[in-house]
Structure formats: structure tokens, C-alpha cells
Amino acid sequence: MAAEVVWREDGNIRSRFFRGNEHGPTKKCIFNQLPESVIELIFDRLGSKGDRRAISQVCKQWHRVDGLTRKNIYIFNCYSIAPSNLSKRFPNLEKIKIKGKPRAYEFGLLVESWGAHAGPWIEEIASVYPNLEGLALRRMDITDKDLMLLASRCPNLRKLKLHKCSGFSTRGLEFITRSCRTLRVLDIDESHDMEDTGGPWLQLLEKGDGKLESLNIASAGLEEESIKEVLLKLAPSLKCISSLRVSDMELGSFFKILDNSEVPVVELGLGCYSLSQEDPKELVPSFSSRLSKLKILDLKFTTLNAEIQIELLRHCCSVEELELRSVVGDWGMQVISENCKQLKKIRVDQDTSPYMTNHVTQKGMISICEGCRELDFLVMYLTDVNNAALAAVGQYLPKLSDFRIVLLEDQDDVEDLPLDDGIRLLLQGCPMLSRFSVYLRPGGLSNKGLGYIGEFGSKLKWVLLGSSGESDEGFRLMAEGCRQLERLELRNCPFSDKQLAISILNNLPHLKYLWVQGFGATSGLGVALVTQMPGFVVEC
Numbered sequence: 001m002a003a004e005v006v007w008r009e010d011g012n013i014r015s016r017f018f019r020g021n022e023h024g025p026t027k028k029c030i031f032n033q034l035p036e037s038v039i040e041l042i043f044d045r046l047g048s049k050g051d052r053r054a055i056s057q058v059c060k061q062w063h064r065v066d067g068l069t070r071k072n073i074y075i076f077n078c079y080s081i082a083p084s085n086l087s088k089r090f091p092n093l094e095k096i097k098i099k100g101k102p103r104a105y106e107f108g109l110l111v112e113s114w115g116a117h118a119g120p121w122i123e124e125i126a127s128v129y130p131n132l133e134g135l136a137l138r139r140m141d142i143t144d145k146d147l148m149l150l151a152s153r154c155p156n157l158r159k160l161k162l163h164k165c166s167g168f169s170t171r172g173l174e175f176i177t178r179s180c181r182t183l184r185v186l187d188i189d190e191s192h193d194m195e196d197t198g199g200p201w202l203q204l205l206e207k208g209d210g211k212l213e214s215l216n217i218a219s220a221g222l223e224e225e226s227i228k229e230v231l232l233k234l235a236p237s238l239k240c241i242s243s244l245r246v247s248d249m250e251l252g253s254f255f256k257i258l259d260n261s262e263v264p265v266v267e268l269g270l271g272c273y274s275l276s277q278e279d280p281k282e283l284v285p286s287f288s289s290r291l292s293k294l295k296i297l298d299l300k301f302t303t304l305n306a307e308i309q310i311e312l313l314r315h316c317c318s319v320e321e322l323e324l325r326s327v328v329g330d331w332g333m334q335v336i337s338e339n340c341k342q343l344k345k346i347r348v349d350q351d352t353s354p355y356m357t358n359h360v361t362q363k364g365m366i367s368i369c370e371g372c373r374e375l376d377f378l379v380m381y382l383t384d385v386n387n388a389a390l391a392a393v394g395q396y397l398p399k400l401s402d403f404r405i406v407l408l409e410d411q412d413d414v415e416d417l418p419l420d421d422g423i424r425l426l427l428q429g430c431p432m433l434s435r436f437s438v439y440l441r442p443g444g445l446s447n448k449g450l451g452y453i454g455e456f457g458s459k460l461k462w463v464l465l466g467s468s469g470e471s472d473e474g475f476r477l478m479a480e481g482c483r484q485l486e487r488l489e490l491r492n493c494p495f496s497d498k499q500l501a502i503s504i505l506n507n508l509p510h511l512k513y514l515w516v517q518g519f520g521a522t523s524g525l526g527v528a529l530v531t532q533m534p535g536f537v538v539e540c
Contacts, residue, residue, distance in 0.1 A: 245269025337371025394429025
């Protein structure tokens, strides 16, 4: 067993331990006589990533064919594999998605020097994948030098997404827009730390082939007035734009940009629009015809008041994906349930405004369940929730695959706790559920409720529990049933290191990611895991 130890300035250690053979299957296969062209056809017809991963383990030949024919890859953690090993395993990739820092970074739970540098990845990608078409990075540090190298070596890049990334400036984007003339998607959403150094990075989009489809520069720290002027000049050349997300801009200017598109605008991010020059009474009629055809609507960063947002939502009869904040309250949820019958994904985030008076409770959640029965993704920040609301999820949303709720501390009296029976009915009614998150408060879920997760959540791949359970017995019951778990996050749950280690080693053979925070979490758990689980990475 070998170990690689990296010291950082804050004294934390990242250790990686290896054991056994990590080079794929070694057994012989009775199908080796099949022509590789036939095997390639088999791989091409596989619907899910899991199926492809499983069938690649049949024998060495199938493992090799999978590597040669794989076009897309998603790397959940940038430290889970070395860049050079990726290119050896998959030499013909066309689209790559990499996640860097864990989601906990967004809540200030990681040190600034944590890592997730994109440099080594960009160097490998630039040297091995000259025909790369798509690159998506999330929560990574990427420099202008990295972007320059990417642009020079991958001129056929069609999609670049830098979501919540840092370390770069508009100078780096200029290299991309100057060299990648067939760019279809440019997305720097929520890259707050990006430096705006000016330059013609946005103007250079006009020099491309004129087929830009999606532009997302919202909440990226750009100088708003100059961006507006450039976009207005670019408008005549944005004839294929179907998705636009920008920051603060008067609605008249926004309409002028959209009116040049020759294709239906199906995705819209309303950003943080200023209403200083707008008459609210004229706002809804101006938007209604456009909203009726929208498939994706993002209201997270709008400054439109709750009344106007609710009025807009009445016209979103075709929307399938919706993001907004709890400022619209339970009444907003009722309007959505009555008018957005095709909705498949909804995310209702917390509104942190000091002037907020509306909240979303179990009433709003029940309304959504009763009216939007095509949902497969449901995320809500609630000030109150009860067992009936969770039961409604199980009763009305059989297609749900991803469920997450956060019970906020805004309201002192939450009467219907614990939520054990509601959790049971939810899991029984949602057989397709693979991602499950409940962040509650002490007393929100007992050991009995955790036992229900184990009993009825056998297909779960990702679970996040916050302030849930009463003792080690609860975690033992859950782990015994959730044997397919790949990701587990525990925050302020009363489980000991010893019980966590025992249950993980005995019951969770597929676990790839574990985050434990609060309630006496110690490095002892990490030591216990790395000595028994090959390839596990532990940080304390």
C-alpha cells in the first residue's frame, strides 16, 4: 500500500491510499470473438452511464472499447483521478465536465487555499483533445493563462461553462472568443471573483460564425453599463440566441436584444433588473408573449417584487425548469401549480432580504405537488413543514428522482415533528428517487425515520442529512438498507465515528464521497476509512 501526502499552508493533509489492482478487469470473456464494430454498436445503444460503466467491466476487450468510444465524461471530484490517467483511459473525448471544490465551499466551510486548480487539467486537455467541443468547470480556479492555452489548442470549442469559477478575467475570455469561432455556448454564471479588465472579449463574438445559442454572464462581477452597450451593438448578429442570462439591464434594452433572434427564446435569466425606468403596470404585458414559450426561467437574482413575479408566472404555461426565491410565498406556489403544468424541475431558494415578509411553508409545497405532477426535481427552503406535505410528495410525484428540503430557523414553532411518517410515505410513493436531502432541526427525524430511509430507499445514490437522527442506531438502520449509496453528507447528526466507520465498511461498498461536519466529527473516522478502503481520499 502506497500513500501520497500533500501538505498545505493551513496544515491540512490530503492523503490518497491505493490497494489492489486499479487497472480494470482481468478476466477472460466468452464474447471476445465478437468483432469490435459489433461491441461498439452495443455501447452506443446503452442508455445510462451506469449501464455503460457496468458493461465495460465484462472483460478487457469491452473495457478497452469503452475507453476508445466514450465521448462524454463527468468527473465529480477533480482529485478523484489524475488528468494523465483520464486521457489514457479515454483518448477520444469530445465533452468534459469537472467539478472542483465541494459544495460546502459556497458556505464558507473550506479554507481559501483548498485547491481545485484547473491548470493541470487544461494542460492535459490541450495536449490530448484538440477536437474538444465542450468543457464545463464548476467551482475551480482557472487562470487567463489556462484559457489562452485552451483557446490555442482547442479552436473547435463550441461550449465553455465556467460556473462559480475564479482566478480569471475578461482578458482570458478574450482568448476564447477570438480563437473559438464556432462557439455556441458561453456561460460564466456566478463567477463572482472574475476580474473585469475591459477589452473586446464580448465584441469578438460578432467575428464568429453568428450562431451563438446561449450566453450567460449573470452575476459575474461585470461592469453593467458597458456590457449593456456592447450587447445592444451585438444584437443584430445574435440571430440564433435561444438562451440569455444577463445582469442589471432595463427591460427595453433586453427586449431589443431578444427581438433580433430568429429562433424562439426558450431559456431566460431575468438577472437583477432595474425598475427605475420601468412602469410595473406595463411590465407584464411586455413579457407575456415571450413567457408563454419559455422552457427554462431563472428568477433567482431578479429584483422584481413578489407581486410582479407572481403575475409573470401566470403566463409560463410551457415552462419545464424554474428557479426562484421564497419571496413569492405560498401564494406564488399556488399560482405555479395552476399555470405551470409541464414543470419538471423547481428550485425555491431562501430569500435573505431583510425586508422579506413572505415565506414558503407546507401549504406551498402541497400546492406544487397537487398541480405539477410531472416533477422529477424538487428543492425547497421552507419555514414550516409537516408530515402531510411529505406524504403529498409521495402521493402526487411518482416520477421524482431528486428531492431536497431545508427547514429554516425563521419560525420557532414547528409543531408536526418528527417527520418520520411523512418520510416513509414519500419514499414509498417515489420509486425512482435517487437523490434525497433533508436538512431539518433537532427532533426533525428520529431513528425510526432513518430506519424508513433504509427500508424504502434502497435505490438512493446520494443522501444528505442535517440535524437528523437520535443516536448511532439510526445511522445503522439507514446504512443497512441504502447499500447503493455513492455520496453521503452528514451535518450536525449525532453519530459517532465508530458507528460511521462500521456501517460504511460493512454496508456501503459503493461509497465514493463522504462529508461529515459538526457533532464531534474527528480525524479518527478518516484514519479508519483509508486503512480499509483503497483509493479513498480523506481531509480533516
